[in-house]
Amino acid sequence: xxxxxxxxxxxxxxxxxxxxxxxxxxxxxxxxxxxxxxxxxxxxxxxxxxxxxxxxxxxxxxxxxxxxxxxxxxxxxxxxxxxxxxxxxxxxxxxxxxxxxxxxxxxxxxxxxxxxxxxxxxxxxxxxxxxxxxxxxxxxxxxxxxxxxxxxxxxxxxxxxxxxxxxxxxxxxxxxxxxxxxxxxxxxxxxxxxxxxxxxxxxxxxxxxxxxxxxxxxxxxxxxxxxxxxxxxxxxxxxxxxxxxxxxxxxxxxxxxxxxxxxxxxxxxxxxxxxxxxxxxxxxxxxxxxxxxxxxxxxxxxxxxxxxxxxxxxxxxxxxxxxxxxxxxxxxxxxxxxxxxxxxxxxxxxxxxxxxxxxxxxxxxxxxxxx
Numbered sequence: 001x002x003x004x005x006x007x008x009x010x011x012x013x014x015x016x017x018x019x020x021x022x023x024x025x026x027x028x029x030x031x032x033x034x035x036x037x038x039x040x041x042x043x044x045x046x047x048x049x050x051x052x053x054x055x056x057x058x059x060x061x062x063x064x065x066x067x068x069x070x071x072x073x074x075x076x077x078x079x080x081x082x083x084x085x086x087x088x089x090x091x092x093x094x095x096x097x098x099x100x101x102x103x104x105x106x107x108x109x110x111x112x113x114x115x116x117x118x119x120x121x122x123x124x125x126x127x128x129x130x131x132x133x134x135x136x137x138x139x140x141x142x143x144x145x146x147x148x149x150x151x152x153x154x155x156x157x158x159x160x161x162x163x164x165x166x167x168x169x170x171x172x173x174x175x176x177x178x179x180x181x182x183x184x185x186x187x188x189x190x191x192x193x194x195x196x197x198x199x200x201x202x203x204x205x206x207x208x209x210x211x212x213x214x215x216x217x218x219x220x221x222x223x224x225x226x227x228x229x230x231x232x233x234x235x236x237x238x239x240x241x242x243x244x245x246x247x248x249x250x251x252x253x254x255x256x257x258x259x260x261x262x263x264x265x266x267x268x269x270x271x272x273x274x275x276x277x278x279x280x281x282x283x284x285x286x287x288x289x290x291x292x293x294x295x296x297x298x299x300x301x302x303x304x305x306x307x308x309x310x311x312x313x314x315x316x317x318x319x320x321x322x323x324x325x326x327x328x329x330x331x332x333x334x335x336x337x338x339x340x341x342x343x344x345x346x347x348x349x350x351x352x353x354x355x356x357x358x359x360x361x362x363x364x365x366x367x368x369x370x371x
Contacts, residue, residue: 013322068215068286077291087282196231207235208259
């Protein structure tokens with residue numbers, strides 16, 4: 001962080017690790033951020049920006065940061081022993097199941113349920129005569145609605161089919177009502193996407209990527225996976241690039257915008273993490289750690305010291321001290337049903353009444369014409 005006087009005050013587990021290295025290896029150093037505040041990206045002329053550029057130009061001896069180890073950077077610097085893993089997650093504005101008002105009334109029925117209900121229409125509980133298919137449909141639908149009929153079922157198999165249909169009606173009704181109440185009242189997190197392909201299929205969201213020499217930007221641009229490459233070219237590059245995590249998180253909260261951000265950056269911000277939905281899983285993982293100039297003699301020395309710090313348990317202890325606990329946003333808030341949740345049901349009822357009135361009018365008109 002920057003002091004009011006203009007200097008820099010750097011804190012965190014990286015600095016504590018550096019202080020431990022200074023003590024164990026008996027040296028002192030000064031820490032200076034790069035002027036452009038970037039990790040480093042290759043420029044068109046072949047030179048590097050950011051802290052990688054400082055080491056490559058000989059202005060610094062070692063990169064003290066959780067620098068992601070990717071192929072392009074490894075051609076310029078020697079990475080030391082891995083001390084961390086950078087994980088990238090997708091973040092978007094908080095979404096709940098109750099936001100999908102038009103699908104609340106059918107979402108609990110899977111394809112198998114629809115098939116089973118359709119199969120019941122082929123069952124006939126009446127064996128005294130051979131009923132028409134329309135009569136069978138009417139009887140089964142009435143049974144599913146917990147209504148009886150004046151059928152005369154004489155055989156054991158017919159009675160078993162009729163009882164099975166009635167039991168199925170009770171089961172479907174109980175399942176449907178309980179699921180519907182839960183969907184309409186519980187604010188459960190809703191995950192509309194599970195990766196790049198679902199984002200591309202939807203087409204209504206922008207993929208956000210933080211620029212400035214980040215490993216993610218390089219990885220997406222040079223990725224051999226066609227889906228990730230398409231997401232970069234179609235969803236990120238045209239309008240999704242931002243210069244800072246704060247800008248990306250603001251867009252994710254206010255727009256149809258899904259931000260790819262490292263877990264460290266997301267949980268280390270001053271934003272309320274529970275205002276966002278973090279999609280399950282991580283989408284990129286990079287080993288990360290310190291680095292020195294390519295071929296530097298400092299590499300083996302620092303690797304030996306780092307290995308000793310890791311094996312003695314000092315590094316895990318430093319990380320635990322600075323660990324930022326993830327907030328528990330899994331609580332299920334309960335809210336009363338609102339007009340938004342019930343509107344689709346009323347719309348269907350109004351539509352049904354309107355169709356009934358129109359069909360009745362048409363039937364009466366046809367009767368008059370035939371007379």
